[in-house]
Amino acid sequence: MPQAEHDHLSLLYDIGELAVSMRANPDIPQLLNQVLEKVSEHLKAEVCSIYLYDEASRELVLKATKGLNPDAVEKVRMACGTGLVGATLEGMEPICEGDAPSNPRFKYFEEAREEAFRSFLAVPIQLGEMRIGVMVVEHSEPNYFDAGDVRALRAVATQLAGVLENARLVMNLKGLDGAVARGETLAPGFVKGQAASPGIAYGPAVVFDRSHVRLLEKAGAFAGTEEDFHRAMALTNHQLEKLQERIAERLPESAALIFSAHFMILKDVQFTGRILDLIRGGVPATQAVREVAQHYINLFGASTNAYLQDKVKDIEDLAGRILKNLAGQSWDDQGLYERQVVIAPALYPSEVLKFAAEGVAGIVLTSGGVSSHVSILARSLSLPLIIAGYTGLLSVAQDTPVLMDADLGNVYINPDREIVTRFEVRNQARQTASAHAQTMLPETRTKDGQRVYLRANINLLSELETAVKLKAEGIGLYRTEFPFLIRTAFPSEEDEYKVYRRLCEEMPGGVVTLRTLDIGGDKLPAYWENTGEPNPQLGLRSIRFSLSHLEQFRQQLRAILRAGAATKALRIMFPMIMSMDEFQQVRGIMDDILRALADEGIPHHASPSLGVMIEVPAVVEIIDDLAKAADFLSIGTNDLVQYLLGVDRMNALVAYAYRPEHPAVLRTLKRLSDAARRAAKELSVCGEMANDRDLMPFLLGIGIECLSVDPHHLPGLQRRIGAITSAGARAYAERMLAEPSLEGVHAVMGSDLHPLKNFLKEDAG
Ligand code: PEP
Ligand code: MG
Numbered sequence: 001m002p003q004a005e006h007d008h009l010s011l012l013y014d015i016g017e018l019a020v021s022m023r024a025n026p027d028i029p030q031l032l033n034q035v036l037e038k039v040s041e042h043l044k045a046e047v048c049s050i051y052l053y054d055e056a057s058r059e060l061v062l063k064a065t066k067g068l069n070p071d072a073v074e075k076v077r078m079a080c081g082t083g084l085v086g087a088t089l090e091g092m093e094p095i096c097e098g099d100a101p102s103n104p105r106f107k108y109f110e111e112a113r114e115e116a117f118r119s120f121l122a123v124p125i126q127l128g129e130m131r132i133g134v135m136v137v138e139h140s141e142p143n144y145f146d147a148g149d150v151r152a153l154r155a156v157a158t159q160l161a162g163v164l165e166n167a168r169l170v171m172n173l174k175g176l177d178g179a180v181a182r183g184e185t186l187a188p189g190f191v192k193g194q195a196a197s198p199g200i201a202y203g204p205a206v207v208f209d210r211s212h213v214r215l216l217e218k219a220g221a222f223a224g225t226e227e228d229f230h231r232a233m234a235l236t237n238h239q240l241e242k243l244q245e246r247i248a249e250r251l252p253e254s255a256a257l258i259f260s261a262h263f264m265i266l267k268d269v270q271f272t273g274r275i276l277d278l279i280r281g282g283v284p285a286t287q288a289v290r291e292v293a294q295h296y297i298n299l300f301g302a303s304t305n306a307y308l309q310d311k312v313k314d315i316e317d318l319a320g321r322i323l324k325n326l327a328g329q330s331w332d333d334q335g336l337y338e339r340q341v342v343i344a345p346a347l348y349p350s351e352v353l354k355f356a357a358e359g360v361a362g363i364v365l366t367s368g369g370v371s372s373h374v375s376i377l378a379r380s381l382s383l384p385l386i387i388a389g390y391t392g393l394l395s396v397a398q399d400t401p402v403l404m405d406a407d408l409g410n411v412y413i414n415p416d417r418e419i420v421t422r423f424e425v426r427n428q429a430r431q432t433a434s435a436h437a438q439t440m441l442p443e444t445r446t447k448d449g450q451r452v453y454l455r456a457n458i459n460l461l462s463e464l465e466t467a468v469k470l471k472a473e474g475i476g477l478y479r480t481e482f483p484f485l486i487r488t489a490f491p492s493e494e495d496e497y498k499v500y501r502r503l504c505e506e507m508p509g510g511v512v513t514l515r516t517l518d519i520g521g522d523k524l525p526a527y528w529e530n531t532g533e534p535n536p537q538l539g540l541r542s543i544r545f546s547l548s549h550l551e552q553f554r555q556q557l558r559a560i561l562r563a564g565a566a567t568k569a570l571r572i573m574f575p576m577i578m579s580m581d582e583f584q585q586v587r588g589i590m591d592d593i594l595r596a597l598a599d600e601g602i603p604h605h606a607s608p609s610l611g612v613m614i615e616v617p618a619v620v621e622i623i624d625d626l627a628k629a630a631d632f633l634s635i636g637t638n639d640l641v642q643y644l645l646g647v648d649r650m651n652a653l654v655a656y657a658y659r660p661e662h663p664a665v666l667r668t669l670k671r672l673s674d675a676a677r678r679a680a681k682e683l684s685v686c687g688e689m690a691n692d693r694d695l696m697p698f699l700l701g702i703g704i705e706c707l708s709v710d711p712h713h714l715p716g717l718q719r720r721i722g723a724i725t726s727a728g729a730r731a732y733a734e735r736m737l738a739e740p741s742l743e744g745v746h747a748v749m750g751s752d753l754h755p756l757k758n759f760l761k762e763d764a765g
Contacts, residue, residue: 010042010747011038011039011042011043011152011156014038014042015035015038015039015156015159015160015750029064032050032063032064033064033066035050035064035156035160036048036049036050036064036065036066037066039135039137039153039156040066040067040137042152043137043145043149043152043153044139045067045137045138045139045145046067046117046138046139046140047065047066047067047068047117047136047137047138047139048065048066048067048135048136048137048138049062049064049065049066049067049068049135049136049138050062050063050064050065050125050133050134050135050136051063051076051085051089051133051134051135051136052125052132052133053080053089053131053132053133053134054077057077058079058080059077059078059079059080060077060078060079060080060085060086060089060133060134061074061076061077062074062075062076062077062112063133065112067138068112068113069111069112069113071111072109072111072112072113075111076109076111076112078107080131082107083105083106083107083109084097084100084103084105084106084107084120084122085122085134085136086107087105088122088123088124088134088136089124089131089133089134091124092124092126092131093124094121094122094123094124094150094153094154095120095121095122096120096121096122096145096147096149096150097119097120097121098118098119098142098143098144099118099119099142099143100117100118100119100120100138101118106120116140117138117139117140118139118140118141118142118144119138119139119140119141119142119143119144119145120136120137120138120145121136121137121138121145121149121150121153122134122135122136122137123135123150123153123154123156123157124157125157125160125161126157126161132161135153135156135157135160137149137153151752151757151758154758155750155757159750189412189413189414189415190410190411190412190413191388191390191392191393191410191411191413192388192409192410192411193364193386193387193388193389193390193409193410193411194370194386194387194388194409194652194655195370195386195406195407195408195409196365196368196369196370196372196374196375196378196379196385196386196387196406196409197375197378197379197381197382197383197384197385197406198379198384198406198407199362199382199383199384199404199406199407200362200384200403200404200405200406200407200423201341201361201362201384201402201403201404201406202341202361202401202402202403202404202415202420202423203339203340203341203361203362203401203402204339204340204341204398204399204400204401204402205340205341205342205343205396205397205398205399205400205401205402205413206337206340206341206342206343206398206399207342207343207344207394207395207396207398208342208343208344208347208351223284223285223286223326223327224279224284224285224286224326225279225285226276226279226280226285228285228326229275229276229279229285229288229289229322229326231325232285232322232325232326233266233272233322235325236266236318236321236322236325237263237266239321239325240259240262240263240266240321243259243357243358244259247357249462250356250357250381250462251353251356251357251460251461251462252461252462252502253460253461253483253499253502259357261311261314262314262317262318265296265314265315265318266318271292271296274292274295275288275289275292276288278291278292285326286323286326286327289319289322289323289326290319290323293315293316293318293319296315297312297315297316300312300315313351337355337358337359337360338358338359338360339359339360339361340360340361341360341361341362341363341364341402341404342355342360342362342363342364343363343364343365343366343393343394343396343402344363344364344365344366344394345365345366345367345391345394346365346366346367346368346374347363347365347374348374349373349374349377349482352374352377352378352381352383353377353381355383356381356383360383361384361404362383362384362385362386362404362406363378363383363384363385363386364385364386364387364388364393364402364404364411365385365386365387365388366387366388366389366390366391366393366394367387367389367652368387368650368652369387369648369649369650369651369652369655369658370387370655371638371642371649371658371687371688372649372650373482373521375387376459376479377459377460377482379710380458380459380460380462380463380482380710381460382712384404384406385406386404386406386409386410386411387409387652388409388411389652389653393411393413396413400413400414401413401414401415402414403415403419403420403423405423439715439719440470440471440714440715440718441471441718442471442473443473444473444717444718444721444722445721445722446700446721446722446724446725446726446729447722447723447724447725448725448726448727450700450705450726451705452700452705452706452707452721453473453474453684453705453706453707454472454473454707454708454709454714454717454718454721455472455473455474455475455476455477455510455511455513455684455686455706455707455708455709456470456472456474456475456476456708456709456710456711456714457475457476457477457478457479457686457708457709457710457711458475458477458478458479458503458711459478459479459482460482460483461483461499461502461503461506463710463711464502464503464506464507465506466711466712467507467711467714468506468507470711470712470714470715471714472507472510472711472714473510473511474507474510474511474512474513474569475503475507475510475511475512475513475514475708476511476513476634476684476686476706476707476708476709477513477515477573477634477686477708478503478512478513478514478515479515479518480496480500480514480515480516480517480518480556481517481518481519483499490552492555493555493558493559494559496555496556496559496560496563497559497562497563499563500514500559500560500562500563500564501562501563503563504563504564504566504567504570509568510569511569511571512564512567512569512570512571513571513572513573513611513634513708514560514564514570514571514572514573515572515573515574515575515613516543516546516553516556516557516560516572516573516574516575517542517545517546517552517553517556518541518542518575518576519541519542519545520536520539520540520541520542520544520545521536521537521539521541521542521650537642537648537649537650541576542575542576542615543574543575543576543577543582543586544576546574547582547585547586550589553589554589554593557572557589557590557593558593558596558597558604560572560608561593561594561597561604561605561608562597562602562603562604564604564605564608565603565604565605567605569609570605570608570609571608571609571610571611571631571632572590572608572609572610572611573610573611573612573613573632573634574586574610574611574612574613575613575615575636575639576613576615576616576636576639577612577613577614577615577616577619577626578616578618578619579618579619579622580622580625580626580629583612583626583629583630584629586610587610587629590608590610594606609631609632610630610631611630611631611632611633611634612626612629612630612633612634613633613634613635613636613686614633614634614635614636614640614672615635615636615638615639615640615643616639616640616643617640617643617644617668620668620671620672623671623672623675624675624678624679627675627676627678627679627681628679628681630681631681632681632682632683632684633672633676633681633682633683633684634683634684634685634686634708635669635672635683635684635685635686635687636686636687637660637665637669637685637686637687637688637689637690638687638688638689639687640665640668640687641658641659641660641662641665641687641689642658644662644664644665644668645657645658645659645662645664645665647659659742660688660689660692660695661694661695661736661742661745661746661749662742662745663736663737663739663740663741663742663744663745666698666736666737666745667737669685669698669699669702669704670702670733670737673702673703673704674703677703682706683704683706684704684706684707684708685699685704685706685707685708686707686708686709690707690708690709690717691707691709691710691713691716691717693720693756694749694754694756696717696720696721697724697728697729697732697733697754697755697756698729698732698733698736700721700724700726700729700733701729701730701731701732701733701734701736702733702737720756720759723755723756723759724755724756725755728753728755729755731753732748732753732754732755735748735751735753736748736749
């Protein structure tokens with residue numbers, strides 16, 4: 001059978017479309033049937049079947065078939081290694097037989113009635129190192145399938161792996177009986193969301209709302225004497241100090257600030273005085289704590305000041321701790337949310353930091369976007385985060401076991417043992433994947449030797465160690481705003497200097513790129529009066545904020561220049577620049593500061609490189625001029641996509657329209673790359689696109705050589721780049737640029753032109 005007769009390209013296109021549509025509205029049995037339909041149609045196969053691996057019984061189970069006896073579904077089962085199907089899973093390699101029954105490993109299943117089929121092709125379905133199942137096509141004609149079919153079926157399996165993994169887990173859920181509801185909730189107990197920060201978490205649920213009553217209501221019976229109260233206070237103080245010490249290792253820049261309000265209230269004589277008055281008046285200690293805490297909660301909660309409102313949660317947390325200690329519950333110096341899964345409608349970045357500090361296992365939000373800063377922060381903290389737009393999750397009963405698969409965006413409420421076991425296995429696979437980190441080379445090159453510079457995006461100082469260990473060639477983006485979102489007020493120059501100095505010292509020799517404060521939009525610190533802007537993403541954000549708060553801006557630039565005094569390649573970049581005028585204004589301010597520091601005789605870096613972040617479409621039209629004026633350029637694709645397409649990166653309702661692969665985005669990137677080359681200025685990409693499996697090869701193909709990504713992505717990215725040739729990347733990019741529609745771009749992404757088409761063994765990062 002000549003290969004041309006099998007329409008591989010449109011098969012991949014169809015499957016890609018199917019997988020994408022299933023992600024939005026999953027109906028697993030329908031998906032399996034449609035996949036079988038498409039594959040058998042395109043490969044003209046008489047049989048097409050999908051087997052999924054059941055971890056509990058360690059068997060492959062026939063889950064759907066077209067061509068075999070439909071009664072065999074769920075009945076045909078085989079151990080890994082048994083028969084040709086089992087051998088495919090065991091070896092994790094395709095098996096293509098021109099005359100299957102003559103192969104000694106062939107196993108005949110009476111229920112399936114497959115003896116009439118001679119040609120047999122099976123490919124493993126895998127997600128990273130993990131076995132998911134096997135996909136099989138058969139035909140009665142001998143030697144029917146060829147190498148092209150193997151490649152096509154492999155690509156189909158890759159595209160479907162994530163969706164099929166969901167299928168497998170959902171079908172395993174007890175009591176489901178294959179009936180799967182449409183919509184976000186696949187079934188009671190399973191909710192499909194978006195993966196915002198990878199990882200796996202399993203723990204009791206705690207629904208975090210701002211009604212501030214649950215914890216206080218939960219506290220035990222009315223009891224306790226004055227002595228009990230003093231003991232509980234001392235214990236609470238001790239626990240908080242221990243907790244703070246522990247957090248200092250993870251969040252050195254803000255550890256001391258996380259519980260500052262707790263300590264303040266704990267030591268407040270009015271707070272303790274009021275409680276003691278009540279106790280001395282005959283009120284049991286627990287009731288006294290509850291009453292006084294409630295009084296402050298009401299008082300602060302009624303304030304219109306965002307900062308004071310934010311403190312309500314701190315009072316509630318603190319009161320909860322005291323009450324727990326009064327009740328004599330043993331919990332050492334654990335965080336209040338230790339190993340729990342927090343479900344919340346939305347969170348501030350400062351709240352995410354607090355949860356991380358309190359040892360939370362994972363977070364599920366019912367609103368937001370994966371490229372929002374809360375998601376970015378969660379990734380920096382290695383804290384699993386899922387955004388599931390299903391508000392029903394907020395009604396999950398307290399302490400219900402919840403399993404989060406934040407690699408795929410799945411939330412399992414009350415999962416059974418089988419599912420939990422499966423995730424334990426999966427966790428081991430992740431650890432194997434992280435062993436790849438050892439293989440990281442100091443330089444990154446394409447298969448044909450083209451040099452690519454990989455740098456790290458740093459949000460928290462704790463990530464520096466990973467970046468250095470993984471041989472990042474410097475810092476491509478340091479988001480200066482993150483450490484300060486937790487603070488109670490704007491930091492002083494000295495506070496800023498200390499943080500930046502650590503950054504510069506710990507990345508010796510490499511490029512260090514600090515981005516000035518990108519506050520506003522979805523990143524509002526609690527101490528900043530929320531002005532209620534109607535469109536915060538289009539409002540007083542980023543450089544606009546800095547230029548309208550010049551004192552803070554100057555202070556930050558001084559702190560950076562002082563901290564980088566000994567740094568060879570100190571670079572400062574400015575977010576959301578929209579005009580030459582704005583950039584020239586920034587340069588002017590910088591010149592003034594450099595003069596002032598020199599006059600004051602303060603050691604500082606005298607000639608930092610100044611860069612523009614390309615995030616606003618307006619600069620594309622003036623890019624040649626801007627490229628001449630700037631020392632370097634960096635594309636913030638997260639925002640550029642948002643503004644180019646007019647799609648809020650935070651809004652789950654329009655997440656489907658947030659498409660980095662939109663032809664307008666691709667063509668814009670090409671124009672930017674050409675302009676940078678004409679001006680001989682470095683151009684990097686520091687948005688999420690730099691690590692996108694389908695779009696990174698495009699970036700290389702249009703001549704971008706510097707990528708900056710979250711540190712833990714570095715090994716995977718290096719390996720993928722090593723599998724690409726420059727010519728392959730160029731051809732891929734050219735084809736993509738020729739496509740005017742998303743549909744066309746998707747077809748190229750699913751085609752043989754994709755430089756990573758056969759690159760299956762992705763690591764978890
Ligand atoms: C971007 O917009 O791509 C970017 C890197 O900046 P941030 O995500 O912090 O807005
Ligand atoms: Mg940005």
